[in-house]
Amino acid sequence: MIVIERVGPLATIQDLGRPGWFDSGVGLSGAADRGSCALANRLVGNPEGAALIEVLVGGVRLRVDRHHTLAVTGAPAPAAVDGVPVGRASVLELDAGQTLGLGLAQRGLRSYIAVRGGIDVAPVLGSRSLDTMSGIGPPPLRPGDRLPVGPAPPTFPIVDLAPVAELSADAVTARVMLGPRDDWFTDPGALFEGEWSVSPDADRVGARLDRRTGPPLRRRIRDELRTEGMALGSIQVPPSGRPVIFLADHPITGGYPVIAVVIDADVDLVAQARPGQPVRFRRAAR
Incomplete structure (x- = not known):
């Protein structure tokens, strides 16, 4: 279980979307930065389309109730475990009671927090993504939300840190x-x-x-x-x-x-x- 203690401007649950519903008027939705979503999931050994948390700008803090493996990718919001800074796009091992906090990103717009096993909320039309236009999917995260985590997949992370290109403030x-x-x-x-x-x-x-x-x-x-x-x-x-x-x-x-x-x-x-x-x-x- 992951407990949301603080939320910044916006945090939502996303995966890689719900294809196949255009004829019913429902769009794909899913992670806005699909590459960062896929990388975060690969770092913790998940399938690339597992549900995770998309964070706008930063400002999120969460706590785990047992040991969990997490990773943060996308916009380089400064990350810390129990107040100790950790590297970007690195594999993070948190024990019960520990917290992961994200500060505010100075470049880029969206960060992604993946947990081994994925966020295990109920899917809607085959996806756990929130479509903010239609309102389909789980609501935006709020302090006090408790997010279930799915069973760990059979694959394991193979790196401690992924080399990623820095996002630029240039054009x-x-x-x-x-x-x-x-x-x-x-x-x-x-x-x-x-x-x-x-x-x-x-x-x-x-x-x-x-x-x-x-x-x-x-x-x-x-x-x-x-x-x-x-x-x-x-x-x-x-x-x-x-x-x-x-x-x-x-x-x-x-x-x-x-x-x-x-x-x-x-x-x-x-x-x-x-x-x-x-x-x-x-x-x-x-």
């Missing part, structure tokens, strides 16, 4: 494929000029961008667009001209034109971009 460069509605804009190439920045209006649904430098995006076609499917990483442009990059909890349909789509390999980088951080777009190689 995030996201590779994109133009379309399917780039022809609705007078100059779709304006997307690649200058820089954008992540606005404060960003969450697990999507990251809205403000123009930092460069020309605005202007619509050539003013007609209304019929509702159509939306993919993870879609860059939808509402009438304001401020693009929104769709993230884990994005709607599965939308009515504004999608000028481009961030390639899957770069979606995790966008999910870790903080408000105010610059974003640049580059054409993906075909």
